[in-house]
Amino acid sequence: MPNTLSRASLRRLPLYMKLLARLVAANQPNVTSAELAQALELDETLVRKDLAVTGFTGKPRVGFATRELLAHLEEFLGVRSRKEAFLIGAGRLGQALCHYHGFEKYGLSIRGIFDNDPKKVGERVGELEIQPVWMAPVLARQAGVRIVLLTVPSHVAQAVADLLVDAGIIAIWNFSGHPLRMPPSVIVHNEDLADSLAVLSHRLAQYDLPDDPAAQAV
Amino acid sequence: MPNTLSRASLRRLPLYMKLLARLVAANQPNVTSAELAQALELDETLVRKDLAVTGFTGKPRVGFATRELLAHLEEFLGVRSRKEAFLIGAGRLGQALCHYHGFEKYGLSIRGIFDNDPKKVGERVGELEIQPVWMAPVLARQAGVRIVLLTVPSHVAQAVADLLVDAGIIAIWNFSGHPLRMPPSVIVHNEDLADSLAVLSHRLAQYDLPDDPAAQAV
Missing domain, CATH: 3.40.50.720 (NAD(P)-binding Rossmann-like Domain)
Structure with a gap:
């Protein structure tokens, strides 16, 4: 069993868990890696890799069973242990x-x-x-x-x-x-x-600051 | 210029910056991606990719100029803008x-x-x-x-x-x-x-809890 999960992958697992919890609550039985990737704005290959490393595999065409995958990730992260x-x-x-x-x-x-x-x-x-x-x-x-x-x-x-x-x-x-x-x-x-500010700072640096229309109107 | 840097890569840039700042302070002029990877416990391919996406390239055999790379990353993250x-x-x-x-x-x-x-x-x-x-x-x-x-x-x-x-x-x-x-x-x-606790929680779940020798001795 692979035990070398990157820190970056680990940090993404809570994102999958939050999304899966919403899907389970909405009674959606399955979800594909493409759907997960789109909802979380991640690369689909990356999603498949992240989940494969935890030891969970989906079914061709059907995707992942939402409830089982959520339980698996909770177990994997030791969420249930006090x-x-x-x-x-x-x-x-x-x-x-x-x-x-x-x-x-x-x-x-x-x-x-x-x-x-x-x-x-x-x-x-x-x-x-x-x-x-x-x-x-x-x-x-x-x-x-x-x-x-x-x-x-x-x-x-x-x-x-x-x-x-x-x-x-x-x-x-x-x-x-x-x-x-x-x-x-x-x-x-x-x-x-x-x-964590690095992410925000970079996005701000890329941001083409629009004039504030309301400020102009004053 | 590629502007699609993943959030995970962005989160790693501060790690490179901290390490580079130490190298600059120690007057080390260059560092290879292999050295960066080892010091940060990351995959070397990933290190090269992270830095390439920011638009900085090293020199064959010499590696990256530490001072320039640090300045480049600071600029890239907009660190110097108020x-x-x-x-x-x-x-x-x-x-x-x-x-x-x-x-x-x-x-x-x-x-x-x-x-x-x-x-x-x-x-x-x-x-x-x-x-x-x-x-x-x-x-x-x-x-x-x-x-x-x-x-x-x-x-x-x-x-x-x-x-x-x-x-x-x-x-x-x-x-x-x-x-x-x-x-x-x-x-x-x-x-x-x-x-962030996901990382710690997983590592604890993997941890083969040793008995506390001092507790045994009591």
């Missing part, structure tokens, strides 16, 4: 992430929030109470939590991550902007919101 | 984005922050004061602002976006989670943090 995580760094971004409900569809729930600022400790963020960061490793071990969202300032990110890995953390969703040096057994997923 | 934006929706995510400094490297600066909650109006977020959302369209027109970051709740996203487009907004970075229906002339870039 994932308990701690969030380290209760700043603005950390608190925003704690209140974000989109993670639940991937089975991720944030079970603890930690900060090193004594003034923040004890404050509530939704249902959670901010705890001192030095307690995170021991609580992670006690609760069997193996995932953290790291939203600390970049200059402390490495030190905090090292402590957490010593405590058995195996996956770090890194929002700190600091490139972490970690043992190969640790899964690090770096998030940089600004990278 | 982009002034308004942020609509001063909730936790909105405020976190206002304080995020990574956008400046793409030339984006947030010039106004708006909310419909009278209790929030007048509060300061960094150097900005939250203004009532009904003022956003007229202020955008006055200031020539054409870009918004939309961080309002999903159920009001379409209505707010419609008002902004009427006021001359041409690009919407949509964090609301609501799929906006917009005229084709409007650039909409949808952001869903949970989609």
Whole structure:
């Protein structure tokens, strides 16, 4: 079984899932790769390749069974497995992430929030109470939590991550902007919101800015 | 000139830029596509294709001139052009984005922050004061602002976006989670943090969870 799915393909799978969920809700039993490609503005070859790598094959002329493909992708992405995580760094971004409900569809729930600022400790963020960061490793071990969202300032990110890995953390969703040096057994997923801006920035650079007709009329 | 660069390629360009910036800082004059591919864990063919589509070509055996390639990618992504934006929706995510400094490297600066909650109006977020959302369209027109970051709740996203487009907004970075229906002339870039979780979730699903040796020792 091929296990080398590119990061770009992985990032596209949620797009297929959202579309498939709409098709299932509309009782459409099958969908072709051409239809998927058109709806998502992707190349058809790419669509076929993305889905083939996950191990799902369509039927000639009929296409993919929508419900089965959706269930397959959910399974493939481990959506249904519960994932308990701690969030380290209760700043603005950390608190925003704690209140974000989109993670639940991937089975991720944030079970603890930690900060090193004594003034923040004890404050509530939704249902959670901010705890001192030095307690995170021991609580992670006690609760069997193996995932953290790291939203600390970049200059402390490495030190905090090292402590957490010593405590058995195996996956770090890194929002700190600091490139972490970690043992190969640790899964690090770096998030940089600004990278997403590259797409928008390029499209704006290509944009032949029209005059604003209303502004002209003034 | 090819102008059909895939979204996936665009998302990779910041990775090349970060690596190139490090190479330039280390005074490395050239880099081959094989070296880029290895450092970024990408396929070499893909690297060559990504860069070719931006219109930059390397020299046989020598590779790419690091400084020139970096400048070229910055130009290609419109990084150096100033982009002034308004942020609509001063909730936790909105405020976190206002304080995020990574956008400046793409030339984006947030010039106004708006909310419909009278209790929030007048509060300061960094150097900005939250203004009532009904003022956003007229202020955008006055200031020539054409870009918004939309961080309002999903159920009001379409209505707010419609008002902004009427006021001359041409690009919407949509964090609301609501799929906006917009005229084709409007650039909409949808952001869903949970989609990024797909990558992490899959890698966790593949992960053969090792026992925690320290936990065993207890």
